[in-house]
Amino acid sequence: MCKINIKLTVIFGVRIMIESLDFGLKDKVAIVAGGGAVGKEIGNGRAASILLAEAGAKVLVADKDDALAKNTVQMIKDRGGEATSISGDLTKSEQCKKVVDFVISKWGRLDILDNNIGIASKLSVVDEPEENWDHVMDINLKPMFLMSKYAIPEMIKSGNGGSIVNISSISATRPRGFTTYSASKGAILSLSQAMAVDHGADGIRVNCILPGPVYTPMVYSSGMTKQHRSQRQNASLIQMEGDGWDIGKAVVYLSSSWARYVTGHLMVVDGGCSLSSRPRG
Numbered sequence: 560m561c562k563i564n565i566k567l568t569v570i571f572g573v574r575i576m577i578e579s580l581d582f583g584l585k586d587k588v589a590i591v592a593g594g595g596a597v598g599k600e601i602g603n604g605r606a607a608s609i610l611l612a613e614a615g616a617k618v619l620v621a622d623k624d625d626a627l628a629k630n631t632v633q634m635i636k637d638r639g640g641e642a643t644s645i646s647g648d649l650t651k652s653e654q655c656k657k658v659v660d661f662v663i664s665k666w667g668r669l670d671i672l673d674n675n676i677g678i679a680s681k682l683s684v685v686d687e688p689e690e691n692w693d694h695v696m697d698i699n700l701k702p703m704f705l706m707s708k709y710a711i712p713e714m715i716k717s718g719n720g721g722s723i724v725n726i727s728s729i730s731a732t733r734p735r736g737f738t739t740y741s742a743s744k745g746a747i748l749s750l751s752q753a754m755a756v757d758h759g760a761d762g763i764r765v766n767c768i769l770p771g772p773v774y775t776p777m778v779y780s781s782g783m784t785k786q787h788r789s790q791r792q793n794a795s796l797i798q799m800e801g802d803g804w805d806i807g808k809a810v811v812y813l814s815s816s817w818a819r820y821v822t823g824h825l826m827v828v829d830g831g832c833s834l835s836s837r838p839r840g
């Protein structure tokens with residue numbers, strides 16, 4: 560009896576704790592740029608979209624692939640959240656403006672922008688074709704610049720500050736080759752801090768997440784062996800490989816009122832990989 564009581568108290572106590580976790584996101588409006596992911600898989604953008612919605616935000620999932628964005632929206636709705644999607648190539652100025660105009664026409668305000676779009680590269684400067692340099696730079700930086708350009712004035716009009724989270728990578732500070740990718744992700748660190756300086760007076764916080772090796776469709780769709788995965792785990796100080804949820808949770812924290820005093824921060828989420836000298840594969 561006593562055991563059952565303790566168990567019930569623990570379960571009930573934990574439940575009350577979870578229900579009373581208020582991130583201050585209720586009725587906030589968020590855009591996740593690149594919030595799609597293959598099938599029902601959990602990428603960083605999809606996890607952020609789902610968790611922002613679970614924390615009470617209304618979420619616009621923007622992605623160049625309409626079907627992937629719609630899957631994310633359905634997953635949010637299945638969990639009782641509010642979301643809608645829009646498709647467009649966010650390297651294009653008019654498409655980014657369309658996304659921001661759409662969110663304002665739908666929900667009348669904008670509070671949060673998660674800039675998640677990114678693709679990888681593999682080669683050195685000697686081997687990288689010039690057009691691939693342009694392509695990776697375009698996709699990894701342009702949507703961040705353009706989405707912020709149109710989002711910030713609307714956040715200011717909404718009258719309650721705002722939060723922008725830019726997704727970089729530990730490759731920005733601990734490159735392992737992947738040279739064009741690392742250079743693009745390095746630029747995101749300075750972009751984020753410069754934006755934090757420019758728009759702090761408007762109450763807009765701009766932070767940046769540097770994910771380590773996280774197990775997302777982006778990495779495993781190109782094939783990953785058991786050996787490769789254990790190398791990724793061993794690279795972490797806590798012998799762990801992260802996943803999209805780890806990055807989504809960091810996005811929720813940085814977007815929330817819990818982080819009201821946090822701006823210009825470069826948040827490493829990598830299980831300590833960047834402090835370890837072990838190769839991460």
Ligand SMILES: NC(=O)c1ccc[n+]([C@@H]2O[C@H](COP(=O)([O-])OP(=O)(O)OC[C@H]3O[C@@H](n4cnc5c(N)ncnc54)[C@H](O)[C@@H]3O)[C@@H](O)[C@H]2O)c1
Pocket residue numbers: 592593594595596597601602603604605621622623624627647648649650675676677678698702726727728729769770771772773774775776777778803
């Ligand atoms: N997975 C990792 O190990 C890892 C590590 C470090 C950093 N990251 C970063 O995380 C981010 C990716 O996270 P994810 O798991 O959500 O990736 P993902 O590939 O699952 O999702 C990215 C989404 O962006 C969309 N997209 C691509 N180009 C676009 C464009 N021009 N316009 C609109 N949408 C576009 C894609 O359709 C896709 O749905 C990237 O910035 C990546 O560099 C990932």
